[in-house]
Amino acid sequence: MANLNLTLKVWRQESPEAQGRIETYKAKNIPDEASFLEMLDIVNEELVHEGKEPIHFDHDCREGICGMCSLTINGVPHGGKKVTTCQLHMRQFKDGDTIWIEPFRAAAFPLLRDLVVDRTALDNIIAAGGFVDVRTGAAPNANNMPIRKKTSDAAFDAAACIGCGACVASCKNSAAMLFTSAKAAHLNLLPQGHPEKNKRVLAMVRQMDALGFGNCTNLYECEAACPKGISVDNIAKLNRDYMIACASEAFGVFS
Amino acid sequence: MNEIKFPVSxxxxxxxxxxxxxxxxxxKYKREAKLINPNNRRKYTVLIVGSGLAGGSAAATLAELGYNVKCFCYQDSPRRAHSIAAQGGVNAAHNYQNDGDSVYRLFYDTVKGGDFRAREANVYRLAEVSCNIINQCVAQGxxxxxxxxxxxDNRSFGGSQLKRTFYSRGQTGQQLLLGCYQAMEKEIGKGHIEMHPRTEMMDLVVVxxxxxxxxxxxxVTGEIxxxxxxxxxxxxxxYGRVFFLSTNAMGCNVGAACACWKKGAYFANPCFTQIHPTxxxxxxxxxxxxxxxSxxxxxxxxxxxPKSREVAAKIRKGEMKPSDVAENDRDYYLERKYPSFGNLAPRxxxxxxxxxxxxxxxxxxNTGRGxxxxxxxxxxxxxxEWIDGQYGNLFEMYEEIxxxxxxxxxxxxxxxxxxxxxxxxxxxNLMSSIPGLHVLGEAxxxxxxANRLGASALMQGLSDGYFVIPATLPTYLTTQKPGSITTAAPEFKEAxxxxxxxxxxxxxxxGTKTPDEIHRELxxxxxxxxxxxxxxxSLLHAIEKIPAIREEFWTNVRVVGSTEGMNQELEKAWRVAAFLDFAEVLCYDALNREESCGAHFRLEHQLADGEAKRDDANFAYVACWEYKGTGELPVLHKEPLTFDTVHLAIRSYK
Structure with a gap:
């Protein structure tokens, strides 16, 4: 175990309207076993002791599953180690490193304070069609419908998305295609999701466009930044499903 | 301090x-329960605080039924509630494995696992609706x-001898919560739920x-x-973060529950806190x-x-690799002490x-605590390969950390x-001692x-939200004229x-100390x-020290920033203050319960072999604590527990 001394270059912005800027902080004696957010905790404790306002950032579960933590670290969402920021550990850095910490930037993610952004737009995409419309209590026996293990596993792989928004932040177009396609694939693959497949795809894609997310130009930065290994194959599938849905809509044969 | 006499009511x-x-x-309950006409349901406004498995499933279901639902959570999205972190699974008595499961067996295991300190009728209902939960979740995708x-497929969990746990790799909580969140978003999209993320409940208003x-x-704005x-x-x-370090999310807190306690809701069995072994x-x-x-x-x-202290010391100092310890020098202590449950002994x-x-x-x-x-x-x-198929993500997570x-x-x-x-x-009915205040899930x-079995928390949260509260809520609502109280009532302004x-x-x-420093001390x-x-x-020691830490908070805390706008230090300080007001009742309850049962282990009360020694004659009751002022002794109310179906016995997993 070793301790690190680092220089942090952090985006500070008091409010959505305020002018943001990069501020420099020293992070001293950081145990390399600490997580990235624990490093920020240590820095913040010091700031508070000096009577200064701490660096605001989003976080909650700190075990890589809730998707609340964000941060663009040295230009890459979550720091580019295929884990969430809360699971990024300081042993990945060297003594004397300078680390740039910025928010997840996208037009659809308005900044609230410092490193905190509003990702409600992702919820709005789900609300448009990212669900199976079944009422509680109306479900048949769970084993009435066998599902191929392969299909179920593929649906799970897509469903593992944590909705952190790293895909959007990493994309030069700020597209939410990886996020949207993962949810569409999860539900479209399963027989439970079939009845609403076309409707779902059209609604989610149109909502995504309306919310100000950009278009996908197949650069796959999203896949590289995703802490949960969500595959860009989902995007190909969404494009296919979207074409079929558009055709069905044009011919008036919905579903 | 050496004796405390609690006022008993x-x-x-x-x-x-x-x-x-x-x-x-x-x-019978459902057959005789009151109903509300679909056209009248929308006249009722239901405020739901929390969007985890219990709150989220209640919000989705009540909105589907036609109630006017408003839901609040402190996270930036309802999908982030800490239910999402549950790894292992959710129990249900489907008996798909044909290994002898039944509603009764799940009920029995849960009552026994809880060391006979739960209400039989509630547990039976939980076991009864468990299969509906799985059906519902599968239908949601x-x-x-x-x-x-x-x-x-099913796997096995602590405290049972069969396979009844449904799972989604090591991310069951995530998948269940996303199912429930999607159901919520569906209703949000339809305008049936008004969602308020980044909103923290500060107080309950009682009229x-x-x-x-x-x-x-x-x-975000700081507005009250x-x-x-x-x-x-x-x-x-x-309220697991009363210990500061816990497996809970950073934002989990007792603030809302503590506010309700102060307004008259009884706090029951606070000393039953689960310490997870792994x-x-x-x-x-x-x-x-x-x-x-998991x-x-x-x-x-x-x-x-290791069997010997010497080998353990070598491992602690890094002089020996654990994999080099010979089979004979290892003490598989759970298998040794509990041969029939072995490594799956309860938590x-x-x-x-x-x-x-x-x-x-x-x-x-290196600390010797491992x-x-x-x-x-x-x-x-x-x-x-097989191991990775079962636990891949957990292995990765462990290695990452x-x-x-x-x-x-x-x-x-x-x-x-x-x-x-x-x-x-x-x-x-899931209604607290304050009429109109219902409490669901872990809250x-x-x-x-006195002890929760693995894979039962998800079951309870979803049972409460999807199936119980939709059936029991009309019992209260039908006694109320919808919309009769508005925020114009003076109680709102006062609160x-x-x-x-x-x-x-x-x-x-x-002052000079940060909220985190004081929280750590507590x-x-x-x-x-x-x-x-x-x-x-130890309990008297804690009871003596807590007021001092509380005093330290109110005289020496440093909350930087402003009340307006986003202020994460203020959020922390508010939550720490609630933990400080709550911590004593946890100790009082542990002190009052002069027995060992489940997770509550009083060293004075153990059997010769070190197992918990229950005292059914004197403590087969739910200890309900009524708030009388911070620093004042709460009043103890007792709900006797009767066991008509399950025979009270010493809980043995040997």
Whole structure:
């Protein structure tokens, strides 16, 4: 175990309207076993002791599953180690490193304070069609419908998305295609999701466009930044499903 | 201080358990329950605090039924509630494995697992609706683990001898919560739920003795405002962060529950706090939380410490690799002490056994507070690929945090605060002692007794939200004229003013300690004195010290920033203040309960072999604490527990 001394270059912005800027902080004696957010905790404790306002950032579960933590670290969402920021550990850095910490930037993610952004737009995409419309209590026996293990596993792989928004932040177009396609694939693959497949795809894609997310130009930065290994194959599938849905809509044969 | 005499009241609200045989109570209840016409439902406003499995499923279901739902959560999205972190699975009595399961068996295991301190009728209802939960989740598209034939797979969990746990790899909570979140978003999209993320409940508003609203703080603007409704549903989780370090999310807090307690809701069995046996051990003072390694790992991992202190010391100093310890020098203590349940002994028992081994100086990890969870035999038996298929993400997570590959060296684990069985008291309708305030999920006390079995929390949260509250809510609502109370009632302004004053008081202290520093101090005290082993002495010690820490907070805390706009230090300070107001009742309850049961282990009360010694003659009751002022002794109300169906017995897993 070793301790690190680092220089942090952090985006500070008091409010959505305020002018943001990069501020420099020293992070001293950081145990390399600490997580990235624990490093920020240590820095913040010091700031508070000096009577200064701490660096605001989003976080909650700190075990890589809730998707609340964000941060663009040295230009890459979550720091580019295929884990969430809360699971990024300081042993990945060297003594004397300078680390740039910025928010997840996208037009659809308005900044609230410092490193905190509003990702409600992702919820709005789900609300448009990212669900199976079944009422509680109306479900048949769970084993009435066998599902191929392969299909179920593929649906799970897509469903593992944590909705952190790293895909959007990493994309030069700020597209939410990886996020949207993962949810569409999860539900479209399963027989439970079939009845609403076309409707779902059209609604989610149109909502995504309306919310100000950009278009996908197949650069796959999203896949590289995703802490949960969500595959860009989902995007190909969404494009296919979207074409079929558009055709069905044009011919008036919905579903 | 050496003696405390608690004021005891004879009054106890009716628990409203339907009469009749246990297997027919819930059916009878539903048959006779009041109904509300679909056209009238939309006239009722239901305020739901919390969007986890309990709050989220209630919000979705009540909105589908036509109620006007407003839901609040402190996270930036309802999808982030801490239910998402549950790893292992969800129990249900489907008996798909044909290994002898039934509603009765699940009920029996849960009552026994809870060491006979839960209400039989509630637990039976839970077991009864368990299958509906799985059906519902599958219909929503939750991708549960399946077999090659396409049917659902099951795994085994602590405290049961069969396979009834449904799972989605190591992310069951995530998949269940996303199912429930999607159902919520569906209703949000239709305009049936008004969602308020980044909003923290600060107080409950009680009008003429009924819960009719809440005061919240908008965590973005800092604005304090109120919402009125016909009923309030509290689904705000547990108070495990009273120990500071826990497996809970950083934002989990007792604030809302504590506010309800202060307004008259009884706090039941707060001393029943679950210490989970398989978490990654503590590293250092800077640490913010402890990470759970799913109990499901105990299906294939074997728990051990070295037989000798010398070998343990060598491992601690890094002079010896755990994998080099010969088979003969290992003490698989759970298998030795509990041959029939082995590594799947219930959580309380496994945690205490780990503590005993470490107290005996045979612990590992550089702190000496750690034991091994070893997959060597399972990997040899089934192969690396199979193990990765079962636990891949958990292995990766472990390696990410510790830099050790659990395929090569055993995992190191130690118990940590995880779940709280205690909570606000509720009757069979899930209504607290304040009419109109309903409490769901971990926030209530009802179903797990003194110890919760693995894979039962998800079951309870979803049972409460999807199936119980939709059926029981009309019992209260039909007694109320919808919309009769608005935020114009003077009680709202009063509550808002009190919240604002308390915030201002905190901000004005301008001391030297951060809220986290004070929280850490409280956590250490409570962990040392009210953790896995409690004594009269340790409890009196904690009771003496807590007011001093509270005093320190109110005279020396430093809350920087402003009340306006986003202020995360203020959020922390508010939550720490609530933990400080709440911590004593946890100790009082542990002191009052002069017995050992489940997770509550009083060192004075143990059998010759070190097992918990229950005292059914004197303590077969739910201890319900009524708030009388901070620093004042709360009043004890007792709800007697009767066991008509399950025979009271010493809980044995040998």
């Amino acid at each position: 004879d009054y106890m609200p009716d628990s409203c358990i339907p009469d009749g045989p246990i297997a027919e109570k819930w059916t 939750v991708p549960f683990g399946r077999e090659y034939g396409g049917l659902l 003429d003795g009924h819960a009719k609203g809440i005061v919240v703080r908008d965590m 405002k109120s919402y009125a409704g016909d009923t309030v549903l509290l689904a705000t989780g547990g 978490c990654i051990p503590v590293k250092g003072d800077y640490q913010s939380k402890l990470t759970l390694m 109990e499901s790992l105990r299906n294939d991992g074997r728990i051990w410490v 309380d028992i496994s945690s205490r056994a780990a503590k005993e081994a470490c107290d005996d100086e045979r612990g590992v990890a 034991v091994f969870l070893d997959f060597k035999d399972a990997i040899n038996r089934m192969g690396k 510790t830099d050790v590959d659990p395929h090569e060296q055993p995992m190191m684990i130690y118990p940590a605060s995880h779940y709280t069985m205690g909570g606000l008291w509720v009757d069979y 209530n006390f009802s179903d797990h007794g 808002e003013d009190e919240v604002k004053a308390r915030i201002q008081k905190m901000m004005d202290v301008k 956590g250490k005290l409570v962990w040392d004195d009210v953790g896995m082993g409690r004594t009269k002495e």
